[in-house]
Amino acid sequence: MSVLAPERAPVLDEPSAAPAVRTRKKDFAGLVLAAPFLVLLVSTVLVPVLYALYLSLFTERLQGLGFSGPENVFIWLGNYLSVITDKAFHAGLGNVALFAFIHIPSMLIGSLVLALLLDSGVVRLRQMWSLAVFVPYAVPVVIGGLIWAYLYSPTIGPIKNLLGIDPLSDSAVLPSIANIATWQWVGYNMIIFYTALQAVPKEIVEAARADGAGGFRTAWSIKIPVIRPTIFVAVVFTVIGSLQVFTEPMVLRGFTGTVTSTWSPSMYVYEAAFVAGDNGRAAAASVLLAVICAVLSAVVMRFSTRRSSR
Amino acid sequence: MSFADSKSRWVSVPAVHVILVVAALYSLLPLVWLVTSATKSLGDFSTTGAFSFGEWNLWTNVKTLFTQENGIFWSWLLNSVLYAGGGAVLGSLICAACGYAIAKTSFPGRRLLFALTLTGVLVPTTVLALPMYLLASELRIVDTFWAVFIPLLTNPFGVYLARVYADASVPDEVLEAARVDGAGQLRTFFTVALPMMRPGVVTVLLFQFIGIWNNFFLPLVLLTNPKLFPVSLGLFQWSTRQTQFPQYTPLVITGSLLAVLPLVLAFLVLNRQWRKGLAAGSVK
Numbered sequence: 396m397s398v399l400a401p402e403r404a405p406v407l408d409e410p411s412a413a414p415a416v417r418t419r420k421k422d423f424a425g426l427v428l429a430a431p432f433l434v435l436l437v438s439t440v441l442v443p444v445l446y447a448l449y450l451s452l453f454t455e456r457l458q459g460l461g462f463s464g465p466e467n468v469f470i471w472l473g474n475y476l477s478v479i480t481d482k483a484f485h486a487g488l489g490n491v492a493l494f495a496f497i498h499i500p501s502m503l504i505g506s507l508v509l510a511l512l513l514d515s516g517v518v519r520l521r522q523m524w525s526l527a528v529f530v531p532y533a534v535p536v537v538i539g540g541l542i543w544a545y546l547y548s549p550t551i552g553p554i555k556n557l558l559g560i561d562p563l564s565d566s567a568v569l570p571s572i573a574n575i576a577t578w579q580w581v582g583y584n585m586i587i588f589y590t591a592l593q594a595v596p597k598e599i600v601e602a603a604r605a606d607g608a609g610g611f612r613t614a615w616s617i618k619i620p621v622i623r624p625t626i627f628v629a630v631v632f633t634v635i636g637s638l639q640v641f642t643e644p645m646v647l648r649g650f651t652g653t654v655t656s657t658w659s660p661s662m663y664v665y666e667a668a669f670v671a672g673d674n675g676r677a678a679a680a681s682v683l684l685a686v687i688c689a690v691l692s693a694v695v696m697r698f699s700t701r702r703s704s705r
Numbered sequence: 706m707s708f709a710d711s712k713s714r715w716v717s718v719p720a721v722h723v724i725l726v727v728a729a730l731y732s733l734l735p736l737v738w739l740v741t742s743a744t745k746s747l748g749d750f751s752t753t754g755a756f757s758f759g760e761w762n763l764w765t766n767v768k769t770l771f772t773q774e775n776g777i778f779w780s781w782l783l784n785s786v787l788y789a790g791g792g793a794v795l796g797s798l799i800c801a802a803c804g805y806a807i808a809k810t811s812f813p814g815r816r817l818l819f820a821l822t823l824t825g826v827l828v829p830t831t832v833l834a835l836p837m838y839l840l841a842s843e844l845r846i847v848d849t850f851w852a853v854f855i856p857l858l859t860n861p862f863g864v865y866l867a868r869v870y871a872d873a874s875v876p877d878e879v880l881e882a883a884r885v886d887g888a889g890q891l892r893t894f895f896t897v898a899l900p901m902m903r904p905g906v907v908t909v910l911l912f913q914f915i916g917i918w919n920n921f922f923l924p925l926v927l928l929t930n931p932k933l934f935p936v937s938l939g940l941f942q943w944s945t946r947q948t949q950f951p952q953y954t955p956l957v958i959t960g961s962l963l964a965v966l967p968l969v970l971a972f973l974v975l976n977r978q979w980r981k982g983l984a985a986g987s988v989k
Contacts, residue, residue, distance in 0.1 A: 424890030425810025429818060432803035435859040436818075439837070440825045446836035509728055517718050518725065526976065527729040530736065533968040535919045537937035538961045541944055542735045545742070545958065546755070553755035582732060586980075639829045642921045649945040661831045661922075668835045669926065681832040688829055 444685075450678035451475065474679035483657040484680060490569060491659050495637035497573040503629060505581045510588035511614045525589065529582035536579065540646030543575045548650055563651040572654075575643045576636075584629050591625040592618060627699035631692045638688050641665070660684045736965070743962040747955050766959040773956060780932050781939040782964070785918060788854055788935055793914035796858040797867075800913075801906045804867025805898050809875060810890065819868070825861035834926045841927060852927040853935075857917045863909040870905025871898065904981050911971070911979050918968060936964045 451474050455465040478484050509528060513521050531539060546552040547562040555561050562571040595618050603613050619626070641661035648654045656670065657663040660680065668677035734756070741758050742750070743766060749759030770778050803822075807815050837856060841847045875898045883893040899906070924938045931939065940960050947953040972979070 422811045422890070424894075425806040425812035425815065427891065428802040428806035428810070428894055429812065429815065431799045432822075432859075432864055433818060435799065435855070436821060436825055436861065439856045439859045440828055440833065440861070441821070443833045443836035443840065444828060446840065447832050450836065450839075505728070508724070512721050512724060515721070517721055522976075524725045524729060526973065528732045530969055530972070531732050533915065533972045534736070534965050535921075535937045535968070537919075537921050537941050538965055539735075541940065541957060541961055542739055544944075545954075546735060546738060551750045551755075551954075578731065578735070581728070590980075635827065635829070639831055641831070645921075646941065646944065649941075649948070661829075664831050664835065665922075665926075668838075674835065674839070677835050681829070681835065685829050685832045689827060692827060 447678045447682055450674050451682050452675075454673075454675040470675070474675040475683065478676060478680045478683060483655075484660065484663055486655075487657055487660045487663045491638050491640055493569055494573050494576075494640060494659075495634060497570055498576050498637055499630065499633050501573070502577040502580050502633065503584065503626070505577070506584035506629075507588055507619070507626070509581070509585045510592055511618065513585070513589050514592040514618070515610060515614075525582070525586060528585055531579050531581075532583040534579065536642040537646060539579050540575055540643045543571070543578070544647055544650045547571055547647075563647070563653060565653045568647065568651065568653045572640070572643050572647060576640065580633070580636075584633075587625060587629060588622060591622040595621045624699065627695060630699075631695050634691050634695060635688050638684065638691070736969075739958065739962050739965070743955075743959045745955070747951060750954070762955075763959070766955050767963075770956050770959050770963070774931075777931060777939070778936075778960060778963075781934050781936040784850075784933060785935040785937075785964070787850070788857065789914045789917040792854060792857045792917045793910045796860050796913045796917075797863060797906050797910035799858065800860055800863035800867045800909050801871075801899060801902055802894065803864045804869075805871040805875070805894055805902065807864070808868045808871035809877075809880060809898065822861045822864050825859070826865065830922050834922055837923070838926050848928055848930050848933065850933060853924050853933075856923060857920060860909070860913050860916070863913055866905065866909050867902070870902045874905065875901050904978065907975070907978050908981075911975060914971075915968065936960070940964065 452469060452471065453467045454470050454474060456468045457465050509524075512518060513525060518524065534542070546554050549555045549561055549563070560567055562568070599617055600613055603617050608616070639661050640659050644654050644658045644662060648656070648658075656666045661684070664677050664681045664684065667673050667680060671677075738755055741756055744761055744763040745753065745759040746762040746765070749762070753759035803818075806812060807819050807822075833856070838847065841852045846852045879897060879901070880893060883897050888896070918935070919937070920935075921937055921941070924935050925941075928934060928938065931942065934942070940957055943953045943960070944957045947957065
């Protein structure tokens with residue numbers, strides 16, 4: 396995963412850039428320093444992931460006459476099968492797909508355009524503009540969701556009157572949820588892109604100008620290609636975030652009946668585990684979601700390396 | 706920047722500023738609404754404009770907020786500060802130590818650890834929540850401070866960042882010099898390397914603070930006792946009641962304002978710090 400801005404590209408990707416200092420063969424002080432994180436990683440990520448895999452292969456069933464209480468029964472991939480064939484899970488996947496389809500382009504294009512404008516040199520008070528757009532990132536997701544929910548609400552908020560449509564109605568609620576996420580993340584990604592743009596060599600930009608390239612041309616053919624690795628990393632993180640969307644629809648559920656309890660796959664997992672109490676099905680759904688995330692981010696990264704090696 | 710200023714008038718300046726004004730309004734108007742609404746009584750929501758002030762009711766709202774359910778809002782704020790503040794300080798130190806160890810020492814298995822860390826970045830919380838809840842029940846720590854605090858210390862991306870910062874800001878010659886002077890590895894880390902990595906570590910700290918303050922799924926799953934809730938979970942719980950009890954609406958709005966203010970202020974005050982950190986890492 397190369398998350399670095401172009402100019403620093405050679406710094407790492409493999410920990411093998413061994414410093415000359417390493418004289419002692421066995422370096423246990425390093426292990427001592429790494430130990431606290433190692434313990435955390437094992438106990439709060441590794442073990443839970445393995446446990447989820449284990450859980451996903453079992454289901455609770457009443458045995459015999461049911462006097463002995465439910466027992467865990469190994470059912471191979473039965474839980475996966477019941478998730479894959481569950482219409483509610485399909486609907487959740489459809490919702491996040493559509494959510495991503497709206498949220499990802501609008502957010503990334505918005506933040507890229509703003510970053511390029513800030514970088515173009517015609518903008519006064521750059522700091523002020525970037526801070527203004529960044530502020531929503533500092534708002535907790537629950538609270539961002541609540542603010543927009545009130546703004547959407549037909550009795551309190553102004554948006555219904557402004558647009559003439561009810562943002563919480565069946566057909567509009569999905570773009571409304573996407574808007575909350577876009578509002579929260581545009582500024583953050585703008586800062587990331589703007590920071591990466593600082594690494595574009597001034598001489599190249601200057602040479603392009605001397606050759607008569609206009610601002611759009613410079614941005615499109617020089618600046619964007621140079622920061623492409625950064626853009627792809629932003630795409631990966633946004634894809635993963637979109638697939639896992641949970642908080643925004645959960646908050647809107649308190650305001651409208653149009654968001655179902657299994658609206659997104661994450662909500663499906665929550666519902667299966669903590670409302671229905673079906674741990675096996677919840678674990679299977681969460682493993683499936685993780686696999687989809689992994690596959691999609693691999694696809695995006697593959698696409699990015701192929702494009703940039705051309 | 707002076708170079709760019711003189712050369713590149715490539716789009717019409719007014720058009721650029723119109724776009725910026727629209728973007729700034731889109732970003733800030735919801736927060737303006739939050740401020741004006743926190744000053745209103747329940748009745749004024751339907752009778753006054755969304756972005757205008759009604760009758761000044763802020764102090765009444767704040768007073769009701771802090772006395773509701775025996776002042777539980779205080780506990781929520783305090784919990785959030787403890788979870789996010791304690792978690793960010795301890796968590797970023799753990800990240801810094803591990804990132805430094807991976808970048809600058811050669812303990813056995815560090816490659817594997819780094820690979821696991823990168824994988825850890827991509828594991829969705831959704832996958833972790835249920836097994837964590839079950840494990841926490843086994844350990845009988847569900848509904849305790851630690852059930853939420855410990856998992857949120859884990860910040861694989863912070864380790865990744867710390868490694869980049871250690872690589873970029875701690876020269877090998879300095880470590881060599883410290884070694885020649887007879888300083889042990891641990892002492893070298895705390896007295897030499899850590900201060901050099903400070904801007905990066907502050908960035909990790911700030912973003913981990915935000916991450917924990919924002920986290921919703923884990924507290925929702927692991928806590929049932931309202932006294933242990935962080936502020937966003939508490940406000941969420943109140944917001945689910947307002948269909949039946951509209952008097953919760955001003956409380957949720959005023960509470961939201963008070964929960965947002967410290968974060969926005971932290972970002973404004975630490976503006977230069979986190980920008981420098983982001984630039985130093987040049988990473989997302």
